[in-house]
Amino acid sequence: MSDFIKDADWLDWHPNPVRPTYRPPAGAVDAHCHVFGPGDQFPFAASRKYTPCDASAEQLFSLRDHLGFSRNVVVQATCHGTDNRAMLHALAQSNGMARGVATVTPEVSDAELDALHAAGVRGVRFNFVKRLVDVLPIDGLRSIAARLASRDWHIVIYFEAQDLPEYYDFFASLPTIVVVDHMGRPDVRKDVNGPEFDLFVKLLSENDNIWSKVSCPDRLSFSGEPLYADVVPFATRIVETFPERVLWGTDWPHPNMKTHMPDDGELVNFIPQIARTEELQHKLLVENPMRLYWAD
Numbered sequence: 001m002s003d004f005i006k007d008a009d010w011l012d013w014h015p016n017p018v019r020p021t022y023r024p025p026a027g028a029v030d031a032h033c034h035v036f037g038p039g040d041q042f043p044f045a046a047s048r049k050y051t052p053c054d055a056s057a058e059q060l061f062s063l064r065d066h067l068g069f070s071r072n073v074v075v076q077a078t079c080h081g082t083d084n085r086a087m088l089h090a091l092a093q094s095n096g097m098a099r100g101v102a103t104v105t106p107e108v109s110d111a112e113l114d115a116l117h118a119a120g121v122r123g124v125r126f127n128f129v130k131r132l133v134d135v136l137p138i139d140g141l142r143s144i145a146a147r148l149a150s151r152d153w154h155i156v157i158y159f160e161a162q163d164l165p166e167y168y169d170f171f172a173s174l175p176t177i178v179v180v181d182h183m184g185r186p187d188v189r190k191d192v193n194g195p196e197f198d199l200f201v202k203l204l205s206e207n208d209n210i211w212s213k214v215s216c217p218d219r220l221s222f223s224g225e226p227l228y229a230d231v232v233p234f235a236t237r238i239v240e241t242f243p244e245r246v247l248w249g250t251d252w253p254h255p256n257m258k259t260h261m262p263d264d265g266e267l268v269n270f271i272p273q274i275a276r277t278e279e280l281q282h283k284l285l286v287e288n289p290m291r292l293y294w295a296d
């Protein structure tokens with residue numbers, strides 16, 4: 001029994017996703033997923049903008065096996081603030097099959113970063129989605145970026161497409177590999193070759209240290225499940241233009257979904273629509289995430 005009451009409009013993760021008909025290549029990595037609590041063990045942060053249902057490491061690993069994946073990258077979600085214990089617990093339970101992306105304050109000590117590295121953390125996430133944070137992390141990121149670069153960690157950024165013009169120069173100046181969540185959340189009702197998405201493509205074209213997750217069709221789509229047809233041209237454009245710099249993840253347990261809860265098996269079935277050859281699929285699901293998270 002959690003010490004927390006989830007939001008009244010919270011949608012729980014799918015209890016029995018289909019077994020995907022698409023079989024991912026051996027060693028596939030789900031490179032964007034979260035754990036929530038359990039709240040009685042790992043309390044949610046006072047600063048959180050939502051209170052989720054519990055979603056434990058054990059449940060995540062059971063989904064991983066069901067979907068035919070081998071590894072996870074567990075990304076710190078804002079509901080846990082800068083308290084990384086739930087994510088670190090998941091890494092510790094994974095037998096080396098999970099790596100992490102943490103959230104830290106700029107005051108984090110070198111010893112704390114060392115400990116996070118030893119636990120399997122390889123990046124820090126900075127959330128620029130205004131509904132999810134009280135303060136945009138520009139100053140914090142600016143002050144810590146060089147320290148992350150010196151350890152060969154990467155930076156994960158989450159922002160929405162309409163805000164990219166404001167942040168463009170700042171993101172382009174970052175000294176590490178930078179991974180953008182969910183293609184910078186394009187408005188997929190707009191033209192895939194229009195100015196908004198062109199700016200995102202330009203960001204990656206001009207900066208070969210910037211990568212993209214081609215995740216979350218469920219979050220971006222207006223045409224809806226299970227085909228998410230309106231997202232396909234956007235994701236395909238990124239996968240085919242930057243095949244060495246793309247990652248894919250389920251986004252389980254899908255925080256803040258308001259329209260529907262995706263079936264994770266159907267999300268896996270979506271992969272061959274956006275990575276249309278075995279070679280592209282292997283880069284997306286195995287080579288790229290292994291290079292970024294399991295280089296050592």
Ligand SMILES: O=C(O)/C=C(\CC(=O)C(=O)O)C(=O)O
Pocket residue numbers: 034076077078079127132158181251254255256
């Ligand atoms: O999990 C995601 O990728 C997306 C989120 C939540 C989030 O990022 C967070 O809480 O840190 C969203 O759009 O609400």
